[in-house]
Amino acid sequence: MGFSFVAFSPPIICKINTYNHNNNNNNSHSLDAAFIKRAAEIADKSAGFTSPHPNFGCVVATAAGNVVGEGYLYAQGTKPAESLAVEAAGDWSKGATAYLNMEPGDCHGDRTAVSSLIKAGITRVVVGIRHPLQHLRGNAVRALRSEGLHVDVLGEDIQSKVIEEALKSCLLVNAPLLYRAASRVPFSVLKYAMTLDGKIAASSGHASWISSKKSRTRVFELRGRSDAIIVGGNTVRRDNPRLTARHGGGHLPMRIVMSQTLNLPEVANLWDVADVPTIVATQRGARRSFQKFLASKGVEVVEFDILNPKDVMEYLYDRGYLSILWECGGTLAASAISSGVIHKVYAFVAPKIIGGKNAPSPVGELGMVEMTQALELVDICYEQIGPDILISGFLQPVPDMTPVIPSVEETSAIDPTVTPYDSSIIFFYKTWDPYGSFSNFSPHPILMLPDESGDYLSWSSVEHYYQAHKFVGVHDHVARKCVEDIRSAKSPEEAARMGRKMQRLHPDLIRSDWESVKIDVMYRALKCKFSIYPHLNSMLLSTAGAVLVEASPHDLFWGGGREGEGLNYLGRLLMQLRSEFLGDSSTPNENSRIYQET
Numbered sequence: 001m002g003f004s005f006v007a008f009s010p011p012i013i014c015k016i017n018t019y020n021h022n023n024n025n026n027n028s029h030s031l032d033a034a035f036i037k038r039a040a041e042i043a044d045k046s047a048g049f050t051s052p053h054p055n056f057g058c059v060v061a062t063a064a065g066n067v068v069g070e071g072y073l074y075a076q077g078t079k080p081a082e083s084l085a086v087e088a089a090g091d092w093s094k095g096a097t098a099y100l101n102m103e104p105g106d107c108h109g110d111r112t113a114v115s116s117l118i119k120a121g122i123t124r125v126v127v128g129i130r131h132p133l134q135h136l137r138g139n140a141v142r143a144l145r146s147e148g149l150h151v152d153v154l155g156e157d158i159q160s161k162v163i164e165e166a167l168k169s170c171l172l173v174n175a176p177l178l179y180r181a182a183s184r185v186p187f188s189v190l191k192y193a194m195t196l197d198g199k200i201a202a203s204s205g206h207a208s209w210i211s212s213k214k215s216r217t218r219v220f221e222l223r224g225r226s227d228a229i230i231v232g233g234n235t236v237r238r239d240n241p242r243l244t245a246r247h248g249g250g251h252l253p254m255r256i257v258m259s260q261t262l263n264l265p266e267v268a269n270l271w272d273v274a275d276v277p278t279i280v281a282t283q284r285g286a287r288r289s290f291q292k293f294l295a296s297k298g299v300e301v302v303e304f305d306i307l308n309p310k311d312v313m314e315y316l317y318d319r320g321y322l323s324i325l326w327e328c329g330g331t332l333a334a335s336a337i338s339s340g341v342i343h344k345v346y347a348f349v350a351p352k353i354i355g356g357k358n359a360p361s362p363v364g365e366l367g368m369v370e371m372t373q374a375l376e377l378v379d380i381c382y383e384q385i386g387p388d389i390l391i392s393g394f395l396q397p398v399p400d401m402t403p404v405i406p407s408v409e410e411t412s413a414i415d416p417t418v419t420p421y422d423s424s425i426i427f428f429y430k431t432w433d434p435y436g437s438f439s440n441f442s443p444h445p446i447l448m449l450p451d452e453s454g455d456y457l458s459w460s461s462v463e464h465y466y467q468a469h470k471f472v473g474v475h476d477h478v479a480r481k482c483v484e485d486i487r488s489a490k491s492p493e494e495a496a497r498m499g500r501k502m503q504r505l506h507p508d509l510i511r512s513d514w515e516s517v518k519i520d521v522m523y524r525a526l527k528c529k530f531s532i533y534p535h536l537n538s539m540l541l542s543t544a545g546a547v548l549v550e551a552s553p554h555d556l557f558w559g560g561g562r563e564g565e566g567l568n569y570l571g572r573l574l575m576q577l578r579s580e581f582l583g584d585s586s587t588p589n590e591n592s593r594i595y596q597e598t
Contacts, residue, residue, distance in 0.1 A: 029158060033166035035059045035067075035099040036128050036154060040169040042072045043101045047173075048225030048323070049075065049251040054131075054177045054432075056113075058085035059099040060092070060122070068092035075491030076431050077443040077461050080104065080113035086120035094121035101128040101170045103153075104140040105432055112443070114143045124150040126158070128170030132181035132399075135434045171398045176322040179343055182399035185313040186321045188341050190333055191222060192362040193348040193388075200330065203356035205238050211348045214386035219327075220245050222346065226253045226325040228279075228316065232332040233259035242269045243327070244276060252276045253325070256316075258332060260307050262287040273298040274505055281315075283307045298504065300554070302562075309336040318553045318562070320430045334364035337375070337395070345377060347391045426543050427551040429559075437536055438548065438574060440466065441492035444536065446528045462525040463492040467499025469521045470510050479509045522558075523573050530577055540578050548574045 043057030053073065058081040060069035069092070071084025082104060086093045104113035117125060125144055130153060131137045144151050152158050154167045171178060176187035193211040194200050201207035209216070223229055224245035235241060236257055243255045255270055255278045262282050270278045271294065280294055284303040291301045304311050309332075316324065326336055336342050347362070368374065377393025384390075428435035431442045440463040447456045448465060459465040468486040471479040482502050489495035503510055511517075530536050548571040552559030558570040 029160045030162050031065055032099070032126050032152070032154075032158060033160075033162040035061055035097075036101060036126060036166040037169050038067075038070075039099045040101040040128065040166075040173040042070055043081070044173050045072050046074050048227075048253075053322075054102060054105060055173050056081040056104070057101045057173075058082045060085045060089040060096050061099065062092065062096050066092075068096060075493055077441050077463075077492040078490060080106075080116065082113040083116040086116050086122065089120070095123050096121075097124040097126060098122045099126045099128075102174055103127050103129070103131040103137070105131045105133065105136045106140065111140075111143060114140050117144065118147050118149065122149060124152070127151065127153045128167060129154065129174070132174070132178050133432055134181075136432065175344075175398050178399045179396075180317065180322055185310075185317050185341055186227065186324045187343050188313065188324045188326060188336070189222070189226070189344045189346060190326045190336065190342045191219065191346040191348075192327070192333070193219075193350060194362050195350055195352045195354045197353045197355060198361050199354045199356065199359040200362050201238075201360050202354050203359045205360075207239065210350050210352065211388050212350065212386035215348045215350075215388045215390070218385055218390065219348075222325055223253055224251060226323045227321040228254040228256050229325045229327055230256045230258060230312075230332075232328045233257065233261070233264055234329050234331070235327070236264055236268055236270060240265075240269055241327075254279060254321075256281060256312075258282075258307060258309075258312060258328075260286065262290045264290070266293065271297045271299055275501070281307060281312050302554075309339040309341050313339075313341045315553065315562070318551075330360050330362055330364035333362060334366050337363065338366060340396075343396045344394050345392065348385070349389045349391060351387055424546055425549060426546045427549050427560075429551040435539070435543075437539060438550075438570075440522075440525075440570070441496075444529050444533055446525060446532070448525065448528055457487070459487060459525075460489070461492040461495070462522070462529055464489060464495040465525045466518075466522055467495045470499055470503055470514055470518075473511050474509055476509060478506070482509065519569060519573070522570070523576075526573055527577055530574075530581070537581060540574065541581060544578065544582060547571070548578075 039057040039059045041057070042059070043055040045057075046053070046055055053076040056073040058069075058071050059067060061067050069085040069087070069089030071079075071081045071088060073079075073081045082098065082100065085098065089096065098117050106113050127141060130141065131139075141151050141153065154163050154170065179185075179187040192200055193215065195210060200210065211219075223243070229243045231241065231243065236259075243253075245252055252275065255276055257264070257270060257278065257280045259280060260283045262280070264280075277298075277300065279300045279302055281302050281304060282291070284305050286303075294301050302315065304315075313324070326333065326342065328336070333342075366375075375395055377391075377395060378397055380391065380393035382389060382391055426435055427433075428438040430436055431439050433439075436442060437444070441461060444461065446459050446462060446465060448459060449456055459468075464487060468483045471482045471486075474480075482498070486495050486498050489498055530540055549568055550559040550566075550570040552566070553562035555561075556566040558566075558568070560566040560568045560571065
C-alpha cells in the first residue's frame, strides 16, 4: 500500500450529488457532513499499516460541492494528507474548503500540513475532531485562524443531527488513539469465534474450524489493523498458531504470549521470528533456562513482577502501541475484561452446536451472580459473513474528546506546579511526543554524501539513512539492492522493519565494521538533520541544561530502557550535538547546507 489520493484536473471533477450546496443551513451542514465522512473513510485506508500513527484524511472541495483533491497520511514520516490533497487539487484549491477528519498533528515547530493549506489558497477548513493529544490539541486550529482562514470544528462550531453522525465517523476512525489518550493504555479488542451454544472448542479441546473461511479472512484483516496480537499459554500449547495477518504485505503485528509459568513447548510456530517478531511476557524469575532458549530463537522475553493484563497494557502503552487484538482463551479473556483493558468485542457466531458440559466458553469466570451484573455492549453492529454472524460492539464507549481539554501551557498558567516533565530530564520517543522531532522517525529528509560516490543522496529520514548504512560498502548485489529498497521505503517504520529483518535473516550481509561505525553513522545523520532545519536546531538548543533520554523501553542501546538500564546513545549524541551548536557562534539559517561528514 502506498500513497492513495485522487488527482483531479479540469474539467474532470467529482461531485457528491446527494446534497446541493446553497444558503440553506441544513443543506450546508449535510454537505459538510458528507465530506467529513469521506475524509474519515479515506483516512481509514492506512489503519494498521505502520504503527503507531493517527489516521488522517483530507478532502478539498469547491463551494459548488465538487471534490477536487483527496489524500491520506500513509505513515509517520510521509507527506501529510493535507499536502497530498492540495497537490491533487492544484489551482482548484484557491478559495476552496478543506475537510479534515482530525486536526493536523505536526511535529513541534513543523507546520507542513498547516502551511500546505495556507499556501494553496484554502479559505475555509472544517475539522472533524481536535487532536486528542493535549500538547497538540488546538495548535493547528489556532494557527489556521491566525492566518485568516475560517475554521469550523464539528460539535463546537457546527451542530446538527447529520453533523453528529459525521462526528461519530471521525471518532471511530481514530478510536485507538482516543482510547490511548483517555485511558493511557492501548485500544484493546477481544475477538473470538463460538458455536451457537457458546462454545469455542469441543470438550476435547479441538477447535478447527468453528467459523467459516470468510470469517477467518475478516480475522486476518483485524490482525492487519492491529499493532500486536495477544494469546495465552494454553492457546500456544493447544493450537500452535502462527498469528499472521496474511494480507500480502504491509504491516505485520507483533505476536505476544502471556504465560506466568513459561510452561510452553520448545517447538512452536511463534518461535519462528523470521518474518514476524514475538514477545513472551512472563513472571519475573520464571524458568530462566527456557528464557535463554527463547532468546536464542530471537524471541524477546519481558518479565513482570506480577503478570496481569493491566501491567502488560501499560508496558505496551510505553512502547507506543495503539491497538491490541486479544485472541486468547476464556481464562485470560476474563482476566483482561476484569482488568478493564478490553474496549471492544468482535464475536463470530457460527450456526453450529457442539454441546459438552466441559467444552470451553469464550469468557471465563467474572464473579457475576445476577444477570443485572452483565456487561452490555454499546454501538452494536450485526453483519452476516458467509454462514456466520459477526456481532461487534464497545464495552467502553469511545471517549468523547469534544470538550476542550486545557493544554499543558494553559494548565501551567493556572497552576505553575503542573509541568509535563521534570526540568532536568526530557524524554522523547514517538514523533507525536512534545519533543517528538528528536526521534529518528520524524519526517525530516536529509541530504547526505554516500560512502561510495561523490553525489549527495536524499534520505526521507534519519532512520532510512541509518538502516541502509548497515549494508553500504558490502560488495554483494543483495546488499546493494537492500540499500536501495530501504532508501525508497515509504516510511521510517518500513525502513526500520526492512533493515532489522535483513540483519536478522542475513547477518553475513552486514558490513564487517558496523558495530564500530554505527554510532558515527547516526551522529552524521543527526548533525545534518539539526543543521539544516532551524526550528529543530532551536528546539535542541532550548533543552540546554537538561538530560535528553530516548524513552524506548526495549532498545537498550539507543534508548534508556524500561527501568533506566539502557545506554541511551541517541540521547547522548543529541546532547553532544547540543554542546557543539552552543559552542558555535554561527547559527544555522533557512538556506544553510551543512552536511559535515565528520
